[in-house]
Amino acid sequence: MKVVVGNKLEEMDKQALDYALSGYTKVVIDLGTGDGRFVYGSAKQNRRTFFIGIDLLQKQMAVYANKCLREKILNALFAIGSVENLPQELANTADEVHIILPWGTLMQKIVQPKTEVVKRLGSILKVGGRLEILFGYHPDFEPSEAQRLNLAELDESYIRNTVLPTFEDGGFEVIRTLQLDKNALGNVQTTWSKKLAFGKKRPIYRFELTKRK
Ligand SMILES: C[S@@+](CC[C@H](N)C(=O)[O-])C[C@H]1O[C@@H](n2cnc3c(N)ncnc32)[C@H](O)[C@@H]1O
Numbered sequence: 001m002k003v004v005v006g007n008k009l010e011e012m013d014k015q016a017l018d019y020a021l022s023g024y025t026k027v028v029i030d031l032g033t034g035d036g037r038f039v040y041g042s043a044k045q046n047r048r049t050f051f052i053g054i055d056l057l058q059k060q061m062a063v064y065a066n067k068c069l070r071e072k073i074l075n076a077l078f079a080i081g082s083v084e085n086l087p088q089e090l091a092n093t094a095d096e097v098h099i100i101l102p103w104g105t106l107m108q109k110i111v112q113p114k115t116e117v118v119k120r121l122g123s124i125l126k127v128g129g130r131l132e133i134l135f136g137y138h139p140d141f142e143p144s145e146a147q148r149l150n151l152a153e154l155d156e157s158y159i160r161n162t163v164l165p166t167f168e169d170g171g172f173e174v175i176r177t178l179q180l181d182k183n184a185l186g187n188v189q190t191t192w193s194k195k196l197a198f199g200k201k202r203p204i205y206r207f208e209l210t211k212r213k
Pocket of ligand 1: 031032033034035054055056057060081082083084099100101102103104105106107190191192193
């Protein structure tokens, strides 16, 4: 897989990845990591856990990949990938996968999930591993994006009757779903959570799921 090291892109094979992960008690993947702030902050606070950020965009991830390089943070890695094209080296690797404030096709794949895509998402988790998704949008605030992606209107019944059954079909068990208000974003250590916490009022949903056997 291609990994972002400072401003450079390097190749990392499965053997090198296994070596990097050895000795850590837990592996956490942040899919759609953006600039990688969550990975950087979490890796500094939890030295026994290895954090991997994945995003489509090298340039965005270079922000915190550079900080990790400068500060010699060894338990953080940034890989190029997407929900459509996850690095195969990461199969059955994660104890936790986080998706925090997705946008674009990542949001679309969560709000209008297909069993095949949910299974692909589950493929990077170990059995019993945990998937946490924090998301929300409002067609009034993001009209063009909601329209471009043809996003359904979000409400409790749509989530209960359409979204969650697809995650169950795709191999997950739902632990809990919560509806939060934007103030809850204040505790989330990412760049977009900080931006949206100061923005307009919007419903935020949080799904917690585990990968079944
Ligand atoms: C609103 S940003 C949130 C970034 C970060 N999680 C945060 O909270 O600051 C959404 C991110 O999703 C990424 N993204 C969009 N489509 C994606 C896809 N199909 N697979 C993976 N990431 C995607 C974008 O590149 C962007 O970095």
